[in-house]
Amino acid sequence: MRARLVLLALVALAALAPAAAAEQRASLTEIEKQVMCPVCGTLLQLAESPQAQREKAFIRRLIAEGRSESQIKDALVAEYGDAVLALPQGSGFSLSAYVVPIVAFILAAIALAIGVMRWRRAGGGDGETDTPDGGPSGEDADRLDADLARYDL
Amino acid sequence: MRSSIAVLAVLAVVGLLVFGLVSKGSSGVALGDPAPAGPLPRLEGDGDGSLAEYKGKWVLVNFWASWCVPCKEEAPALEKFQQQHGGPRFTVLGIDTRDLTDDGREFARRYGLSYPQLRDGDGGAAHDFGTTGVPENYLVDPTGKVQWLLRGPVDEQYLHDEVAPFLPEGKS
Numbered sequence: 001m002r003a004r005l006v007l008l009a010l011v012a013l014a015a016l017a018p019a020a021a022a023e024q025r026a027s028l029t030e031i032e033k034q035v036m037c038p039v040c041g042t043l044l045q046l047a048e049s050p051q052a053q054r055e056k057a058f059i060r061r062l063i064a065e066g067r068s069e070s071q072i073k074d075a076l077v078a079e080y081g082d083a084v085l086a087l088p089q090g091s092g093f094s095l096s097a098y099v100v101p102i103v104a105f106i107l108a109a110i111a112l113a114i115g116v117m118r119w120r121r122a123g124g125g126d127g128e129t130d131t132p133d134g135g136p137s138g139e140d141a142d143r144l145d146a147d148l149a150r151y152d153l
Numbered sequence: 154m155r156s157s158i159a160v161l162a163v164l165a166v167v168g169l170l171v172f173g174l175v176s177k178g179s180s181g182v183a184l185g186d187p188a189p190a191g192p193l194p195r196l197e198g199d200g201d202g203s204l205a206e207y208k209g210k211w212v213l214v215n216f217w218a219s220w221c222v223p224c225k226e227e228a229p230a231l232e233k234f235q236q237q238h239g240g241p242r243f244t245v246l247g248i249d250t251r252d253l254t255d256d257g258r259e260f261a262r263r264y265g266l267s268y269p270q271l272r273d274g275d276g277g278a279a280h281d282f283g284t285t286g287v288p289e290n291y292l293v294d295p296t297g298k299v300q301w302l303l304r305g306p307v308d309e310q311y312l313h314d315e316v317a318p319f320l321p322e323g324k325s
Binding site for chain 2: 039051054055079082
């Protein structure tokens with residue numbers, strides 16, 4: 001029984017190991033979506049220029065050497081600079097690409113909230129049609145009463 | 154108050170658009186302008202090099218890349234011109250732009266390029282010069298100003314007719 005359990009565990013491990021390795025292994029298709037062709041100014045995935053072909057060959061070579069996705073992207077940055085990355089890096093000055101929109105959104109939300117508060121404090125419009133129970137007033141109320149009486153509602 | 158804020162917002166947006174347009178079109182050199190001379194890594198060996206090192210010489214700055222077919226065609230002509238005119242008063246200076254280091258080195262070896270080579274991996278120098286592609290050639294005088302430029306490949310005849318007349322008599 002014990003031996004059978006050990007055997008089962010080994011089989012399960014053997015089945016899981018390739019899947020885990022496949023997850024970590026870099027692929028050209030995935031990297032192509034994340035890096036640019038510096039000469040074409042488009043994603044490498046969409047580029048077919050001679051420079052793009054050399055860049056793809058470079059990535060294939062590094063994959064064959066067993067490099068991880070992040071190592072390959074680092075190597076591309078070393079060759080072509082930060083601009084080769086389709087998305088800015090989350091550090092240094094590039095971090096501002098992520099931080100600035102968030103800060104701008106928060107500032108806009110605060111400005112909007114302050115604006116709404118001021119507007120409500122100032123009366124929130126002309127206020128002429130508001131009644132304590134939320135119904136119409138003045139001429140509207142008279143017309144409503146007349147309509148209700150006419151249709152006997 | 155509200156209208157002044159709106160005007161300010163509109164002005165800010167317009168200002169940003171103008172800045173974007175101006176900064177996009179501001180790169181590049183014209184004849185008579187000082188040539189950008191920032192440091193760049195050497196293609197072979199360690200450390201940086203720069204156009205500023207050649208002050209006092211005429212320099213033919215050649216932007217190229219290993220993946221560029223016309224660059225392959227002009228490389229022998231540039232090497233021959235360097236053999237004929239290279240010396241204390243003139244040199245060709247190659248700048249390998251937006252290229253892989255190994256590919257660039259292999260290119261220089263294959264064509265036996267003996268003149269100095271720098272690497273411009275991110276294309277920053279090419280942008281500063283205002284190149285529109287590769288190859289492009291800029292003749293820089295001993296004071297560091299651009300005296301001639303050609304967007305496209307050169308050949309022996311062109312170098313002889315258009316560049317050589319700028320250079321001092323004899324082997325420069």
